[in-house]
Amino acid sequence: xxELRDVAYSYGGGELFSxxxxxxxxxxxxxLTGPSGAGKTTLLKLCYGDLVPTSGxxxxxxxxxxGMARDAxxxxxxxxxxxxxxxxxxxHLPLAENVALPLTVAGRHHEAAAYLPDLLGWVGLTRHAERxxxxxxxxxRQRAALARAVIMSPEVIIADEPTGNIDWxxxxxxxxxxxxxxxxxxxxxxxxHDLNLIRAAKAQVxxxxxxxxxxxxxxxxxxx
Amino acid sequence: xxxxxxxxxxxxxxxxxxxxxxARLTLFTxxxxxxxxVFALALSLAAGRLATRWSDELSQSATLRISAPAEQxxxxxxxxxxxxRTTPGVASARALDSEEEQALLTPWFGPELPxxxxxxxxxxxxxxxxxxxxxxxxxxxxxAEVPGAVLDDHTRWRAPLVAAAGRLRGMGALxxxxxxxxxxxxxxxxxxxxxxxNAQVIRVLxxxxxxxxxxxxxxxxxxxxxxxxxxxLGTVLGGLLVALLPGGGDDSxxxxxxxxxxxxxxxxxxxxxxxxxxxxFGATRLAARRMLERQS
Numbered sequence: 001x002x003e004l005r006d007v008a009y010s011y012g013g014g015e016l017f018s019x020x021x022x023x024x025x026x027x028x029x030x031x032l033t034g035p036s037g038a039g040k041t042t043l044l045k046l047c048y049g050d051l052v053p054t055s056g057x058x059x060x061x062x063x064x065x066x067g068m069a070r071d072a073x074x075x076x077x078x079x080x081x082x083x084x085x086x087x088x089x090x091x092h093l094p095l096a097e098n099v100a101l102p103l104t105v106a107g108r109h110h111e112a113a114a115y116l117p118d119l120l121g122w123v124g125l126t127r128h129a130e131r132x133x134x135x136x137x138x139x140x141r142q143r144a145a146l147a148r149a150v151i152m153s154p155e156v157i158i159a160d161e162p163t164g165n166i167d168w169x170x171x172x173x174x175x176x177x178x179x180x181x182x183x184x185x186x187x188x189x190x191x192x193h194d195l196n197l198i199r200a201a202k203a204q205v206x207x208x209x210x211x212x213x214x215x216x217x218x219x220x221x222x223x224x
Numbered sequence: 225x226x227x228x229x230x231x232x233x234x235x236x237x238x239x240x241x242x243x244x245x246x247a248r249l250t251l252f253t254x255x256x257x258x259x260x261x262v263f264a265l266a267l268s269l270a271a272g273r274l275a276t277r278w279s280d281e282l283s284q285s286a287t288l289r290i291s292a293p294a295e296q297x298x299x300x301x302x303x304x305x306x307x308x309r310t311t312p313g314v315a316s317a318r319a320l321d322s323e324e325e326q327a328l329l330t331p332w333f334g335p336e337l338p339x340x341x342x343x344x345x346x347x348x349x350x351x352x353x354x355x356x357x358x359x360x361x362x363x364x365x366x367x368a369e370v371p372g373a374v375l376d377d378h379t380r381w382r383a384p385l386v387a388a389a390g391r392l393r394g395m396g397a398l399x400x401x402x403x404x405x406x407x408x409x410x411x412x413x414x415x416x417x418x419x420x421x422n423a424q425v426i427r428v429l430x431x432x433x434x435x436x437x438x439x440x441x442x443x444x445x446x447x448x449x450x451x452x453x454x455x456x457l458g459t460v461l462g463g464l465l466v467a468l469l470p471g472g473g474d475d476s477x478x479x480x481x482x483x484x485x486x487x488x489x490x491x492x493x494x495x496x497x498x499x500x501x502x503x504x505f506g507a508t509r510l511a512a513r514r515m516l517e518r519q520s
Binding site: 050070071074075076077078082084088089090091092093097101102104105106109148152 | 235236238239241242424425427428429430431432433434435436437438516517
């Protein structure tokens with residue numbers, strides 16, 4: 001579904017990583033770990049087309065993103081649910097409309113009523129549905145971002161530190177949701193520092209853990 | 225397209241937060257520009273009417289001036305009238321009587337002018353028909369038969385007047401074009417400002433898979449409708465002001481007293497708001513496309 005082939009990325013003068021390859025196949029579950037500043041967020045952004053690699057190739061469902069028309073890129077993004085680290089929302093809209101935004105931009109707003117109540121219940125935000133994002137705590141925003149990322153039932157879910165600001169109980173609930181989606185054939189890629197989350201996931205599904213270090217991506221599953 | 229633009233997409237519109245400053249700027253610009261457009265249109269149409277009237281009226285008449293010794297005056301006038309009667313293209317010819325000549329000279333010499341004591345030329349008013357007479361041929365015949373006659377077909381001073389009115393009309397049209405360009409520029413700046421202020425909104429919309437057309441539509445529709453509303457207001461205000469301008473009546477021959485819309489010309493005002501909306505639509509669409517391309 002999403003493939004990175006021999007990808008390198010440079011910021012200004014310095015090279016963040018190079019020669020990096022990754023394939024997110026249907027039903028795969030990846031964790032991405034590594035020290036702060038190693039480039040985890042950058043790697044995720046390459047995976048959903050928010051950044052273009054300095055060299056190498058990123059492909060969405062077999063089609064290279066280099067030179068891809070912006071409309072085609074937008075349509076591909078509808079197949080990818082993203083949870084940003086900074087959880088950006090449309091601050092003037094209520095939470096419910098923010099969560100339903102992917103359906104709205106896809107012209108399927110009428111379907112929101114069918115999914116929203118359950119989804120908001122899942123992430124424990126039912127009573128905050130009419131509140132504006134700036135009125136929510138960091139943890140609530142993260143849960144809302146996850147709800148928004150999965151409302152379209154995307155084929156790939158990419159999350160950057162999705163449990164960074166939430167308690168253990170809620171992170172387990174969110175993990176259960178991701179595991180459930182993964183069992184339905186969705187590919188999941190999560191960048192995290194939370195080793196307990198990785199262990200909890202390993203107990204439920206087959207997980208591959210990758211570590212981004214010294215500009216390289218290495219398998220790190222065995223030592224967890 | 226116009227209908228779908230007016231109907232809009234409520235959800236897409238809600239994606240973009242209301243922006244007070246750019247809304248007020250667009251509304252004010254459209255109102256002011258529409259007001260100016262009404263004046264420019266009124267000036268252009270008035271100049272056009274004047275040019276046509278001067279051209280028509282003066283091209284349909286001529287004056288024959290007869291200077292002759294007093295004892296030959298009546299004979300030459302009669303000969304000239306007879307000659308004119310047989311000239312093709314002349315509808316009628318009439319010698320002005322002494323009272324009419326007195327009235328013509330009164331503004332310069334006062335009402336007490338002793339006309340009988342002065343060697344004042346006699347004037348014959350010639351009204352043309354159809355395509356008019358052959359001035360060169362008539363002059364040649366007059367020279368032979370009425371030596372004291374001088375034909376003035378008004379060409380000498382009609383041409384610059386008509387040209388001046390035509391230029392005035394052209395300036396009105398140029399002013400309308402400049403107003404349209406200024407409107408487009410101001411709305412483009414306002415759209416740029418709105419798009420820049422909403423960079424995060426655009427980023428979030430892109431993140432969830434919004435296409436450029438979806439993002440642009442909300443901005444374009446908002447600016448188009450604001451321009452339509454502002455131009456509508458400006459046109460109504462401009463129309464009222466033009467209607468309240470002091471006029472010189474229908475026979476007014478001055479541009480200043482003739483700035484108004486006559487009859488069906490009022491309908492031209494109906495074109496201003498839609499044209500402003502079209503300008504806003506084009507300007508915002510172009511600005512949005514460029515901005516989205518730059519932000520991608």
